[in-house]
Amino acid sequence: MTTQISELPFNVLADELERVRANTPLVHVLTNEVVQCFTANTLLAMGASPAMVVAKEEVADFAAIADALLINVGTVYAERLEAMNLAIAAANAAGTPWVLDPVAVGVLPYRTAAAKAMLTQQPAAIRGNGSEIIALAGGLGGGKGVDSTASSTSALEAAIALAQETGAIVAVTGAIDYITDGEQTWSVELGHPLMTKVVGTGCALSAVVAAFLADAPNRLNAVAAACALMALAGERAVECSDGPGTFVAPFLDALAIIHPAQLRQAAL
């Protein structure tokens, strides 16, 4: 291990959340077919402005005016992949940070090749589970469908290598989340296993990462704060839940309600 690991302080989360809420970043979302509504509701609840613009005729125009871009390859097919690559190019030309969510990369060759090609296009951040990060970094990820078979801790070394190779902030999430720039690493030890039984919590997190990256002065802190916010909202929602169905509504409420001042209080 070549980096130091520290737990993200609540004060950093508070500062980052205050910054994002003040800016209401416009997030351009190109994600999979399954989670679009949940992702949009997540972004709205936490204080961003989501817009799903998907046509190859429109993505370049929109990526240039958005404050951040999310690319999630969960249900990618040829035409949508073309749109994603156009959006990435336009985002880079405009200096818009973009995030890669490599859903099920390592399981299927088509998307693995697509995601690996995107690695050369300067993503600002990459957010995945253990299997996905290991696969992206060149190892055998070995996921089961969209679920990880590798713990986040077992993927930490791959995450650090991937960050060093690509220049992106890499977040590998799981029981513990690790967020690394290849030198410094934050850990987030929040969240709850019930979140893995609710579709889209990981995908929506990647969108929140994009929101936090908009005009971020410190990208490592921004990505880590996104992970911490989602995990914290998850913990609060579990307190009001009887299972995966009743989790979603209080989770979105928590995202709207969590306030920087509360977090600073909790940090004392």
Add this chain to the structure above:
Amino acid sequence: MTTQISELPFNVLADELERVRANTPLVHVLTNEVVQCFTANTLLAMGASPAMVVAKEEVADFAAIADALLINVGTVYAERLEAMNLAIAAANAAGTPWVLDPVAVGVLPYRTAAAKAMLTQQPAAIRGNGSEIIALAGGLGGGKGVDSTASSTSALEAAIALAQETGAIVAVTGAIDYITDGEQTWSVELGHPLMTKVVGTGCALSAVVAAFLADAPNRLNAVAAACALMALAGERAVECSDGPGTFVAPFLDALAIIHPAQLRQAAL
């Protein structure tokens, strides 16, 4: 201002709702990728029968047997646009009323051109936010992504002009909703700001407008009643909500529970 504005009486809403519930209109929905499930649940809850038929091989057949058609350009791309135009042509040939929801028109040239071309195809109604209606009417709408930067009141003049130009009922919605045929204008002063933090409330409203337009003897009243029903259900849901997450379930319940007799009582 060339028209008179009056607040929609609850009795009109009651009569319209009774009519729609008695007919269970079959609504053909061609909408964006984000809100399909919420839109379908909204239509089912309020008493209509939704069907999302999207293939260019099928849309003409279905628009001809449906009672109303919704066209929402939120995530439009070339192939879906071709299907939308086929559906519109078939709807017009069959005398089926169709509704245009011009999501983010004015922000992106591709969809703006597509929506403006549809204006010549005799929409029965157009439902949008202030920025969208201003842009459709030929002004600079200036929305931020899918959100409006113009109030509904500031867009009223554009709405009236658009109604006069197209022959459609135009609903410009926001803090106050205005529904106009270019001569007479209803206002609806219901609803709650929390609804803007829930994805799809506007898109779903446009589908409800389509449901109310099915076999409507008075299209102005029909569109206004749709706006009033959704806003009223929103107010009731807010009473049982702690935030945007807990809003959705009681909102759909309210749509199912609100009864014409209650509305007539409230009108006294």
Add this chain to the structure above:
Amino acid sequence: MTTQISELPFNVLADELERVRANTPLVHVLTNEVVQCFTANTLLAMGASPAMVVAKEEVADFAAIADALLINVGTVYAERLEAMNLAIAAANAAGTPWVLDPVAVGVLPYRTAAAKAMLTQQPAAIRGNGSEIIALAGGLGGGKGVDSTASSTSALEAAIALAQETGAIVAVTGAIDYITDGEQTWSVELGHPLMTKVVGTGCALSAVVAAFLADAPNRLNAVAAACALMALAGERAVECSDGPGTFVAPFLDALAIIHPAQLRQAAL
């Protein structure tokens, strides 16, 4: 009527549910645009692992490693149909059972032809409403959009004929569900009419049918258990619901909470 009908015993449901939970089957889902999120949440809640893989470049690879496949033609169009047929071929080559959900077949010629062609590809099971099963079996189904105009009981004869013709287990669902292999027929007299006011309960059931068919020693029991589990969860959710909106969350919770031991207790 050429078959015997018996009500599915709770002990069979308990045994089947125990088997599925122990295996966490990976279910490849190719379904319509409207219900993807609800379907995925349903599978996760009841103990399966869903994956929506839709690209024609990927479906064959994934159908070969999945434990079961669902094909739902609700919003089918040419490219998605091509992917579905590739997935079916790969599933058959790998011995993966696949399920057909013939949404609105009988209403629209394009999908009716597509679904009838699939009947020759050895589906392990077919799950539809009365109108859909009658139409698939060669009669005039006469549905209204995606809703049935024929009761499940009136479609039982068609279901038996379809099972005999195709070799599939056929489930025709409605107020009473009938599950038949053409010789023996289980009935399930559970559920609640409110479920018809919630989008996707039928589509999600078909996905659960696929989950139960994974490595199933007795396919008739597996399909019937899927129907019984969903209907039972629906009954429990109705007890905590005020309408279609508040139904969804406790429904998913019930799917996660219902335990084989409880069912065996209830069977005594």
